[in-house]
Each structure stands twice: as C-alpha cells, then as structure tokens.
Amino acid sequence: MSKHTGAPGTSGEFVGRHIGPREGDVRAMLELLGYADLEALTASVIPESIKGTSVLDGAEGLSEAQALAEIQAIARRNQLLRDHIGQGYYPCHTPSPILRNLLENPAWYTAYTPYQPEISQGRLEALLNFQTLVADLTGMQIANASLLDEATAAAEAMTFCKRLAKNKAAQAFFASVHCHPQTLAVLRTRAEPLGIEVVIGDEAELRDFSPYFGALLQYPASNGDVFDYRAQIDGFHAAGALVAVAADLLALTLLTPPGEFGADVVLGSAQRFGVPLGFGGPHAAYFATRDAFKRDMPGRLVGVSIDRFGKRALRLAMQTREQHIRREKATSNICTAQVLLANIASMYAVYHGPQGLQGIAERVHRLTATLALGLAKLGVAVEQEHFFDTLTLILGSSRQVAELHARARSAGINLREVDALRVGISLDETSTPADVEQLWALFAEGGAPLAFDTLAACAASRLPAALLRQSAFLQHEVFNRYHSETELMRYLRKLADKDLALDRSMIPLGSCTMKLNAASEMIPVTWAEFGNLHPFAPAEQSQGYRQLTDELEAMLCAATGYDAVSLQPNAGSQGEYAGLLAIRAYHASRGEAHRDVCLIPSSAHGTNPATAQMAGMRVVVTACDAKGNVDIDDLRAKAEEHRERLAAIMITYPSTHGVFEEGIREICAIVHDNGGQVYIDGANMNAMVGLCAPGKFGGDVSHLNLHKTFCIPHGGGGPGVGPIGVKAHLAPFLPDHGEQLERKVGAVSAAPFGSASILPITWMYIRMMGGAGLRRASQMAILNANYVARRLEEHYPILYTGENGLVAHECILDLRPLKESSGISVDDVAKRLIDYGFHAPTMSFPVAGTLMVEPTESESQQELDRFCDAMIRIREEIRAVERGELHADDNPLKNAPHTAAELVGEWSHPYSRELAVFPVASLVDGKYWPPVGRVDNVHGDRNLICACPSLESYQEA
Incomplete structure (x- = not known):
C-alpha cells in the first residue's frame, strides 16, 4: 500500500487515509487466509466469467488539498443571485449551532437508521420532535419521520388515497392546477404504470366529484393564493374520496391547519426550516394523516414504548418496514427517509420555539404585504387577493415579461417564470426591506423610489380572516426550553451521547456499507x-x-x-x-x-x-x-x-x-x-x-x-x-x-x-481515490470480510461461500443452531453486542436467525479484531449457557443491554456486574452506556404513541 501513501498534499495520499489496514496488517490478514497477495485473493473470489470486465483506469487520485481546490473552482462557476422563485423552495437561515453541532457533526451524519433502538435514542428523540412539529402544525393526529421530497410524498398520498377511499370504482385522481409543477410531474410518472388517471384542473370549477378516489390541493397555492377549500373537501368526501393537502409549514403558523378543515392527508416539505436550498435537495418531506389511517402510512414512524425496566423508550414502529414483509404486496417501496434533514428541521423548531416560528412567518408576510402595496402604487397588477409570501404579477405582454426578467437578472435577482404573461415573486426568512425596495425599483422605470417604512406602516394583513389560525401549537417542553445557544448546544450533545455512530465504532451492517465519510468529502456540502x-x-x-x-x-x-x-x-x-x-x-x-x-x-x-x-x-x-x-x-x-x-x-x-x-x-x-x-x-x-x-x-x-x-x-x-x-x-x-x-x-x-x-x-471520493484507489478499496473490502469470516467460522458457521470457500464483501453468520442448543436468539446476540460497544450486524436478512456482517475497507485490523473478539467472547458466553454455567433465562445475553442505572441499583442476577458491563478489559477505558434497556416492541405497537408527551405529562414527571 506504500505507493498509495504519499506525503501530505501529494497524489494518492487519500487512499491510505480511507483504507483502514496498514501494509503489515494486510500481509498478516492474507497469511491467515492463505494468499500471497491481494491479487491472488481477488483472483480466487471473482468468477472467471466476469474477470477483465472493469473499464476503470488505473490513475492515481488527487490529494485532499488538490481535490478541494479543484471542486472549489467548479463551485465558483455557480452564480448566486437573490432568489425570489419560490415554487416550494426558499432561502433560509441554518442556525449556526445547528450547522456546527448537527449538520457538520459526524455523531449525527454517520449514524445509521435506528433499527437498533437501544443505541439510537438520541436520533429517535429528534425524529419524534419532527413528528410532533408536523402533527401540531398540520392539525393531524399522526405524522411520519419524513419522506424523500414533497413531490414523492404527494405520489405516496395518491396511492394512499387509492387504497383507503370508499369510492372503489373510481380510477381518477384530481390534482389542483395550483400545485407546484414538479409535484404534478412526479404524480403523472407514478400514476401511469398503475393505471391511474391524473386529472389536473381548477377545484373551484369542479361540480362532479364522483369520478375521483382522491384529490391533491396546494395550501397556499403555488402561485401564492390562499384558498378556502372547505366546500371542495366536503364535495370529495360526499363522493367517497379522500383529500390530501400539500401545505407550507411556515404558513401554517398563521393559517388554519388543513387537519381542522377536513384534510385526510397533509404533506409537504420542511426545507425552509433551516435546510439549505442545495439545488433541490436533500430536504425532508413530511406526511401526516388521521389516526385511523396510521397502519397504511408510508415511510418510517417513531413510536414511544418501554424498556425491560418499564422506562420510556423510543423505537421505530414495525409496520413501517412493510416492503420487507409484504414484498410485491407492499403499498410503497420507500426504504429510507431524510433523517438528517428532518432532524435539522426539528431542531430549527426547537431553537425558535412557537413564538419564534410565528414571528418569522409574520415578518415574511408583512414584507410581502408591503411589497404588494408598493406594486399596486406602481400600477402593477397583483393576481392574489389573499396570500402569505408569494405574489403573481400580471404584465401586459410577453415582451414585458422577458424585459423584466432581463432587468432583474442584471440586478442580481431571480423571479419566477410563471408563463408568458405572468411573473412570480416569493419572499422568505432571509428577505429584508432593502430586497423589497430593490424589487420595486425593477418596476419603477426611473420614477421616484418608494419608501419602505412609509408603506410598511400602511400595509395590512392579506391573510383571509376566515382562515387565521386559532389553535395553539408546539406547547411541549422541548419546543419551549432550548432557545439560547448554550442550551441547544448541550441538548444536541446530550442526544448524540445516547447514540452509537461511526465516530465511536465500526457499524458492521451487511448490505449497508457503513464506510468512512471523510471530512474532506463533506466540506463542500455547506459551501x-x-x-x-x-x-x-x-x-x-x-x-x-x-x-x-x-x-x-x-x-x-x-x-x-x-x-x-x-x-x-x-x-x-x-x-x-x-x-x-x-x-x-x-x-x-x-x-x-x-x-x-x-x-x-x-x-x-x-x-x-x-x-x-x-x-x-x-x-x-x-x-x-x-x-x-x-x-x-x-x-x-x-x-x-x-x-x-x-x-x-x-x-x-x-x-x-x-x-x-x-x-x-x-x-x-x-x-x-x-x-x-x-x-x-x-x-x-x-x-x-x-x-x-x-x-x-x-x-x-x-x-x-x-x-x-x-x-x-x-x-x-x-x-x-x-x-x-x-x-x-x-x-x-x-x-x-x-x-x-x-x-x-x-x-x-x-x-x-x-x-x-x-x-x-x-465527486470528492472518486477524485481522491482515483481508479487505482477505487480498485484497492474493493479488494480491501473483500479482504476484510474474508478475514472476519475466517476468524469467526469455528464459532459461527458461515452460511454461504463461493466456489473457493470465500465470500465477497460480507458474510452471513448462522446463529440458528444456537437457538436450539442454548435458547439464545439472534436478538440476544445483537443486544449483547451493545454491551461490547458495537452496533449489531444486519439481523435476520436475508435469512431469518442470522447476522450479516460487512466490515468495509475503512476498518483497521485492530477494529476488526475488536469486533471478532467480542463475537468470540459472546460465543463463549453462549457455551456457558449450553453447559449450564449461566442460567438459561437470567444471563448476560437475555438481559442485554445493561444500563448504568441497572449497575448501581440492586443487583439480583446470578452473574456479576463486571461480566454484564465490562466483559472485556478494553471497555474500562471507553465504555458506551446504552441509555435504555431492551425495548419492548410489542408494547409499542399495541400502545402506539408517535408524538412528544403532553405538557401535563412533563409536569407530572
């Protein structure tokens, strides 16, 4: 590996940073496997029929400094104008403590999906906050832990309505012409293979609701209008159809939530809650519905349960992984979410609190109302009577529209291109009075400039009085405490400390490839x-x-x-x-x-x-x-x-x-x-x-x-x-x-x-690795997996191997015989690994009762040995159960994981505290303490609670 490990700042430098084992480690690992070098091992693993098919060149990669300089030159080619485009995407401020302590913090961004709840209580709490935020603002009873984006959430809502609507004969879905264009595009894509007809029209003109099983409305409308949809929703409901409303979360701090005027589903984007535009993503979508429909909701759902001590504990509700169970009968193929972005949005709400969010929304609306008043004085026709933050302006000709866009871009401003005769303007959290004056100047054509303060004093609210929000929201303690930076910083640290992420230990999940996410790769994201x-x-x-x-x-x-x-x-x-x-x-x-x-x-x-x-x-x-x-x-x-x-x-x-x-x-x-x-x-x-x-x-x-x-x-x-x-x-x-x-x-x-x-x-990863480094990474992933398999095979059978007794980049440990010989299940081993400071491998996939291990190329031999030593020691504990030396039901595996609170309490187990929490000496120097004991999944599903506890329950506690 020496050819890939140059001095800092030289080509090939990064390969040695990304790949864990050193040259001496590689020789020792290959010796255990019986191979002279990596090429010989690779030749034994890759089938003859596909050798030589790679077309990747053998070029060296750039150094970290070189790659950062190159991508910085690329980034500078993007032009940053003042954006007033809207259309579901808004400039916003990411609060600095959230940027530094969450978005740029590997304790948050390297964590895995919280399928092992005992080591995920921090990120689960942040997601529960997100669900509460969404449920409160939308006026719905239950919300999921995020979807991919607003358009795909709308597509999920369409199929959701198809399944649950009473109008079973209908094959058409109504989508308002006032929805965002990108949402309509994704709806059409999703509908066509399923034989669903998407009818796009103006709901105000709709008289016959019977052809539809569902509908999608936008609130506020894409072009800015705030419509009262109650009559249309009543019409759809009378016809046996369900209604989804795509809503702006910030607007809902001021407007009546859709859940209070009859919506069955509310969906949208949480982007403007602190998440950068990012040329379109990633952003957290949300999906909320009625309690009666919770079992059919797509995506993940965080629920409240208890651990084995009866203590409150969070978990993912089981039905949210239905595609693994129902397969072709699944209602959605969604397997992931936008957790990091949902957590940013939830912490944005925690930091600002209900008054802060409402204040931001009121300021945005006041600016927009002032903008509209000034435009009217300039003789510009504003299409909307009622609006929140977006205006559509009607101009006289396509030539005027083209000239306006040209003037705006010359002034460093982007307006929305609505159509040949109309232009859109959206304001946002980052907008200022100076921005409003600059917009007026585009229309003043050399006339006297308008004075912002004078017009702002005269501007009245343009929200419809009948739709002003009356209900309270975000009354829970978490949204009313952490408003100073000190408090938020400590809250984020407290949550991160509850979790195991890649910054603490390897995460040996088969199929999920939890490799290094290098700091140099991450740096450009927040430029x-x-x-x-x-x-x-x-x-x-x-x-x-x-x-x-x-x-x-x-x-x-x-x-x-x-x-x-x-x-x-x-x-x-x-x-x-x-x-x-x-x-x-x-x-x-x-x-x-x-x-x-x-x-x-x-x-x-x-x-x-x-x-x-x-x-x-x-x-x-x-x-x-x-x-x-x-x-x-x-x-x-x-x-x-x-x-x-x-x-x-x-x-x-x-x-x-x-x-x-x-x-x-x-x-x-x-x-x-x-x-x-x-x-x-x-x-x-x-x-x-x-x-x-x-x-x-x-x-x-x-x-x-x-x-x-x-x-x-x-x-x-x-x-x-x-x-x-x-x-x-x-x-x-x-x-x-x-x-x-x-x-x-x-x-x-x-x-x-x-x-x-x-x-x-x-881009950074590939440029820094180069073709030679990428090939080396694949070989090392194969080496590491086979090393783990060889070290563990005498303790746990390796379920599948290739023609030469080797695996690819992951191996499956068969624990099924242990269940028969000792009563110890795959769950027991997974939870016991937490006591050793490890996230469990992938459980019971693709074979029930097994663990699938993927070490990746980024893990050092020392970390691989630490994991193997833990697995071997756990096998010894299982043998002690088999021999009767440890109680069949009261043993370290059945009771795992063990908490600090249990350690200092009354100890009634027949095994020692030391065996429970320090099974290997190395843990004394750096112990991870799980915040809860084993979580009761059945209790959680039977008593599904998916929002923060009420203020009263906090006070009682």
Whole structure:
C-alpha cells in the first residue's frame, strides 16, 4: 500500500487515509487466509466469467488539498443571485449551532437508521420532535419521520388515497392546477404504470366529484393564493374520496391547519426550516394523516414504548418496514427517509420555539404585504387577493415579461417564470426591506423610489380572516426550553451521547456499507455556492453544478461499464423504480408494452418486488439453491414459461447472500434470450468497483447507492442518492424533468438532479481515490470480510461461500443452531453486542436467525479484531449457557443491554456486574452506556404513541 501513501498534499495520499489496514496488517490478514497477495485473493473470489470486465483506469487520485481546490473552482462557476422563485423552495437561515453541532457533526451524519433502538435514542428523540412539529402544525393526529421530497410524498398520498377511499370504482385522481409543477410531474410518472388517471384542473370549477378516489390541493397555492377549500373537501368526501393537502409549514403558523378543515392527508416539505436550498435537495418531506389511517402510512414512524425496566423508550414502529414483509404486496417501496434533514428541521423548531416560528412567518408576510402595496402604487397588477409570501404579477405582454426578467437578472435577482404573461415573486426568512425596495425599483422605470417604512406602516394583513389560525401549537417542553445557544448546544450533545455512530465504532451492517465519510468529502456540502442555489434557477447560473454532474456521471459510467447515468433518483428505492420505468418504456417503444413479468430471486431485498409492483409489473419469484445462489434451472424454466411477457429480472450482485455467483453471465443470457432486460441491483457495488463491471457482463441497468459504495453518509437513515446507470439502448428512457432534459420518461423526484447538494461528496471520493484507489478499496473490502469470516467460522458457521470457500464483501453468520442448543436468539446476540460497544450486524436478512456482517475497507485490523473478539467472547458466553454455567433465562445475553442505572441499583442476577458491563478489559477505558434497556416492541405497537408527551405529562414527571 506504500505507493498509495504519499506525503501530505501529494497524489494518492487519500487512499491510505480511507483504507483502514496498514501494509503489515494486510500481509498478516492474507497469511491467515492463505494468499500471497491481494491479487491472488481477488483472483480466487471473482468468477472467471466476469474477470477483465472493469473499464476503470488505473490513475492515481488527487490529494485532499488538490481535490478541494479543484471542486472549489467548479463551485465558483455557480452564480448566486437573490432568489425570489419560490415554487416550494426558499432561502433560509441554518442556525449556526445547528450547522456546527448537527449538520457538520459526524455523531449525527454517520449514524445509521435506528433499527437498533437501544443505541439510537438520541436520533429517535429528534425524529419524534419532527413528528410532533408536523402533527401540531398540520392539525393531524399522526405524522411520519419524513419522506424523500414533497413531490414523492404527494405520489405516496395518491396511492394512499387509492387504497383507503370508499369510492372503489373510481380510477381518477384530481390534482389542483395550483400545485407546484414538479409535484404534478412526479404524480403523472407514478400514476401511469398503475393505471391511474391524473386529472389536473381548477377545484373551484369542479361540480362532479364522483369520478375521483382522491384529490391533491396546494395550501397556499403555488402561485401564492390562499384558498378556502372547505366546500371542495366536503364535495370529495360526499363522493367517497379522500383529500390530501400539500401545505407550507411556515404558513401554517398563521393559517388554519388543513387537519381542522377536513384534510385526510397533509404533506409537504420542511426545507425552509433551516435546510439549505442545495439545488433541490436533500430536504425532508413530511406526511401526516388521521389516526385511523396510521397502519397504511408510508415511510418510517417513531413510536414511544418501554424498556425491560418499564422506562420510556423510543423505537421505530414495525409496520413501517412493510416492503420487507409484504414484498410485491407492499403499498410503497420507500426504504429510507431524510433523517438528517428532518432532524435539522426539528431542531430549527426547537431553537425558535412557537413564538419564534410565528414571528418569522409574520415578518415574511408583512414584507410581502408591503411589497404588494408598493406594486399596486406602481400600477402593477397583483393576481392574489389573499396570500402569505408569494405574489403573481400580471404584465401586459410577453415582451414585458422577458424585459423584466432581463432587468432583474442584471440586478442580481431571480423571479419566477410563471408563463408568458405572468411573473412570480416569493419572499422568505432571509428577505429584508432593502430586497423589497430593490424589487420595486425593477418596476419603477426611473420614477421616484418608494419608501419602505412609509408603506410598511400602511400595509395590512392579506391573510383571509376566515382562515387565521386559532389553535395553539408546539406547547411541549422541548419546543419551549432550548432557545439560547448554550442550551441547544448541550441538548444536541446530550442526544448524540445516547447514540452509537461511526465516530465511536465500526457499524458492521451487511448490505449497508457503513464506510468512512471523510471530512474532506463533506466540506463542500455547506459551501454557499452549492447550498444556496435554487433548483429551478436559470441554467446559465448553475454551470458549476452542470460541470459537477457531467463529470460525476462520467465517473460512474467508468465505474460500472454503463453508457449513461441519471442522478435524479434521491434514494435507492427511487433508483430501482427509475430503472424499471426505463425498461418498461423501452419495451413500449418497440411495440412490446405487454411485457410485464419481472423475475425476482427469493433472496432479494424487499424493495425489489415492491418496486416491480409500483412499476406495473407482475412478480414471479425464482428459487435459490442450497448455497444461496439463483437456481438457474428454475430461472430458465420460468423465463421460458413467461417468454412472451417477460420484461425483466431484478438480481443483486454480488448476491444478497454475499457471494459472487458463478452463473451470472448465464443468468443474464437466459433473460436476454427470452426477451427480457437485466436489472442488477447495485447495493453491493462495494465489492466490484475496479474489479468487474455490471454494464460489461450482462446488465442493462443498475442503480447505485451513493450513500453506500460512494461515501455519502447515512445521516441516521437518510439522505441518500440512488442514480441509475444504463446501456445505450435505455439512455433515452432515463428520468426527465420538464424542459431541463430531453428524455422520454417522467420525473421521479421533485428536483432535476434530486439531492444535488450531496453529490460533491461522491465527486470528492472518486477524485481522491482515483481508479487505482477505487480498485484497492474493493479488494480491501473483500479482504476484510474474508478475514472476519475466517476468524469467526469455528464459532459461527458461515452460511454461504463461493466456489473457493470465500465470500465477497460480507458474510452471513448462522446463529440458528444456537437457538436450539442454548435458547439464545439472534436478538440476544445483537443486544449483547451493545454491551461490547458495537452496533449489531444486519439481523435476520436475508435469512431469518442470522447476522450479516460487512466490515468495509475503512476498518483497521485492530477494529476488526475488536469486533471478532467480542463475537468470540459472546460465543463463549453462549457455551456457558449450553453447559449450564449461566442460567438459561437470567444471563448476560437475555438481559442485554445493561444500563448504568441497572449497575448501581440492586443487583439480583446470578452473574456479576463486571461480566454484564465490562466483559472485556478494553471497555474500562471507553465504555458506551446504552441509555435504555431492551425495548419492548410489542408494547409499542399495541400502545402506539408517535408524538412528544403532553405538557401535563412533563409536569407530572
């Protein structure tokens, strides 16, 4: 590895920082495995049929300083004008203590999804705050822990209404013409494969509600109007339809919440609560509904339960992972959320409190009302009678509109291009009286300037009196205490201390690739040039982003062997969906729209069949053999049986079982020979980059998880990016977004480039690693996984291996025999690992009763040994149970994890305190103490509470 470890500031320097094991460690690990060098190990792992397919060059990477200088030059190509575009995206202030202590803090951004609640109480509390914030502001009874963006949340609402509406015969969904255009675009994309007709119209003109199972209304409207929707909602309800309202959270501090005027679903974006524009993302969407519908709500839901001591404890409600259980019968393929962004939004509300939020909203509205008054004095026609922060101006001709935009841009201002005769202006938290005066100057045409103070004194509220908010919100203690920076800083630290993230220890989750998220990769994310750009700013202002995305697409093509890439999907689930839409559109373009059968191996991730269902495909499951590989004979038989209707196969490679299947080329050929396309799930690309390329050994399309292989951090369960790479024949069918691209498939995300502001992370990673470093990373991921497997195989059987007894980048430990011999379950081992200071590996996926371990290339041999030592010591504890030396029901595993409070209380267990909390001596120097004992999931599901406790309960406590 010495060739990759130069002096600081030299090329190749970063590779040695990213990869954990040192050269001597590598030799020792290879010796244990019986290989002379990494090339020999790689040759034994990669099947002969796909060797030599990688097209990645062997170039050295840049140093961290070089890469930062290069991306800074790219960022400077973006032009930052004063944005008044609106359309669901608003400049805002990220409070500095939230920026420093949350967004830029690895304790928050490297945490994983809180599936292990005992080590996730901090991020779960922040998400519970988010749910409470949303439920309070929307007037609904329950809210989820975030969705991907407002447009996809609206699409989820549409299918939600389809399932639950009483008007079962209806096949049409009404969408208001007043919704944001990007929302309508995503709705149309989602509806078409499901046979849903989206009817876009003016709800005020609607007389017959019977054709609709549901409706979507915007509040305030995209162009600024604040409409009273009560009559329309009554009409839809009388026809057996449900109504979703897309609402602005800041406006809801002043306006009657939709839950109080009959909405069944309220959804929208929390972006303006402290989250930068970021050229469109990532931002946290929200979704709230009635208590009666909670079991059908998409996405994750944080609930309140108790631990084994009866103490309050938080957890994810189980039904929120339904796609893993229901597969093709799932109602959504959403597997992720926008946790980091939801946490920013929740802390923004905590910091400002209800009075602070209301004050911000009132100030924005006063500025807008003053702006409107001044425009009227200048003779400009304002379309709205009632508005919150957005105005639509009616001009006399298209020439006047064009000239106005030209004047505005010359003055450093972006206005919204509504249509040929209308212009939009939105104000926001960052707007000032000087901004208002500058806007007036655009229309004054050399006349005397208007005086802001004079007009502001005369400006009256333009909110409709009948829709002014009367109900209180955010009365809970958490929103009424942490208003000083000192208090907020300590609150964020207290929550972070409750959690295990990558800054404390390795997170050995199989399938989830929790590798290093290097500081140099993260630095550009919060630069203004990337963070403060509106997604619908004129193209000439986003040349830096265009260069970044063009270069990143080329990098990903080189890494995968595909010919084209779309960066629009903002999660792995959305990438899967976009990939199947491309296949579907390709078949239709060839007169074969009837092809709708999707073959999926029984071992597949649950999102695969859920995605196929969403894309209008019929799932046919193919068998796996005893080694966990696809049963090729069964696959061939089913491909031939469905030859006339075969659309695709969805297959993960290396397999979900962590093995490079020898028959992958044959599998691809069988599907192609029967008229289908091959979708290769890229969740496990961390074993392939630089070694083999799916686009060269048979894949037609793959999605990539940039939040796995390519270093975007998990953020506690999001953000993510799930771009797709395709062969040339599928390139015309990549996602489109209005006039910005020239492709034939609709939008799958609200913004043209999805979660654009985190793309610099992957760009930095690839540029600093270079082709040689990326290849080395894949080899080291394979080495680390095989090292762990070899060290643990005599204690826990390795369930699946390849032809040479090796695994790919992850291994499955079979704990099922232990349940029979000792009564110890996979849950017991997972919870006991917390006492040793580790997050558990992936539990019971893809095989129940197993642990799937993925160490990644970033972990040192010392950390791998620490984990292996913990697993071996736990096996010794299980043997003690088997021998009767530890009680079958009262032992360290059954009672794990152990808390500090338990340690100092009365000790009634037959084993010692030392064995409970210091099972290895190294823990004495750096012990992680879980804040709660084992959480009772059943109690939580039976007593579902998904918001902060009431003020009264705090007072009682």
